[in-house]
Amino acid sequence: MMVDVEGVRLHLAHPDELPVQWVGQEEVMRQLLAAWLVVDERDLPMNPRLVGKPGVGKTTLAYAAARRLGRDVYILQATVDTRPEDLIITPVLEDAGKLRYVASSLVSAMLRGGIAIIDEGNRMPEKSWASLAPLLDNRRYVESIVAGVKIKAHPDFRMVATMNDDASTFDLPEYIHSRLQPQILIDFPERSEELAILRENLPFGEERILEYVTDFLQNAHAADERYTARDGINMARFAMKLQMLAKDEISYRAALHTSLLETLGEEALRYAPRP
Numbered sequence: 001m002m003v004d005v006e007g008v009r010l011h012l013a014h015p016d017e018l019p020v021q022w023v024g025q026e027e028v029m030r031q032l033l034a035a036w037l038v039v040d041e042r043d044l045p046m047n048p049r050l051v052g053k054p055g056v057g058k059t060t061l062a063y064a065a066a067r068r069l070g071r072d073v074y075i076l077q078a079t080v081d082t083r084p085e086d087l088i089i090t091p092v093l094e095d096a097g098k099l100r101y102v103a104s105s106l107v108s109a110m111l112r113g114g115i116a117i118i119d120e121g122n123r124m125p126e127k128s129w130a131s132l133a134p135l136l137d138n139r140r141y142v143e144s145i146v147a148g149v150k151i152k153a154h155p156d157f158r159m160v161a162t163m164n165d166d167a168s169t170f171d172l173p174e175y176i177h178s179r180l181q182p183q184i185l186i187d188f189p190e191r192s193e194e195l196a197i198l199r200e201n202l203p204f205g206e207e208r209i210l211e212y213v214t215d216f217l218q219n220a221h222a223a224d225e226r227y228t229a230r231d232g233i234n235m236a237r238f239a240m241k242l243q244m245l246a247k248d249e250i251s252y253r254a255a256l257h258t259s260l261l262e263t264l265g266e267e268a269l270r271y272a273p274r275p
Contacts, residue, residue: 234263
């Protein structure tokens with residue numbers, strides 16, 4: 001798809017399609033949807049940030065919330081190498097030396113009234129965040145120096161940033177921090193919710209394997225370890241594959257023990273459920 005902005009033709013990104021469902025923790029879903037709500041014609045949507053340990057489902061929550069609203073979703077993966085032009089418009093050299101201007105996922109969402117997810121936003125340096133400052137306040141626009149255009153956000157545009165609470169990230173500057181409000185904390189799920197998450201992601205999984213993995217994760221959460229449902233899904237999948245390859249010549253517990261050791265390491269064995 002292409003659109004013209006101030007006489008410049010922009011090639012837009014396609015929305016993302018993910019086969020995910022949000023299971024449990026409806027309170028954080030409610031908070032995210034509330035942040036995007038507009039209560040008066042003079043009001044503006046907020047730009048929330050979802051904060052939690054890697055693997056607790058921040059991106060899944062953001063995507064599922066957007067789909068509940070029936071909106072297209074555009075995901076931009078932030079890294080330490082993300083440049084301002086990566087967030088807005090990138091020029092691409094075509095045949096005969098002509099330039100094609102390619103809009104980022106974020107700008108595509110702005111123009112089409114979609115929802116943009118800046119994933120792992122605190123891995124992005126300050127210079128890149130600074131280019132988004134006008135978008136995150138009541139101006140709601142970005143400027144492309146490369147293309148020489150100012151792009152205003154569609155009234156239906158919404159944005160959310162996900163952020164890991166680990167040490168391998170940048171500290172957000174205060175002027176950006178204050179624009180990314182509210183902060184919505186995503187914690188580990190309760191046992192019933194975690195089991196439901198495993199069932200949703202592994203509908204072909206044996207119940208005894210899913211129960212074992214859920215017990216492992218709950219033991220780890222109680223000790224404030226960082227293992228998450230994502231780790232549990234990988235652990236269960238590998239155990240099922242090991243058992244299938246062995247043609248059931250090993251027990252499911254032996255397969256789970258090997259899977260736990262090989263996916264998460266020896267230190268994780270202390271949280272394995274007792275027979």
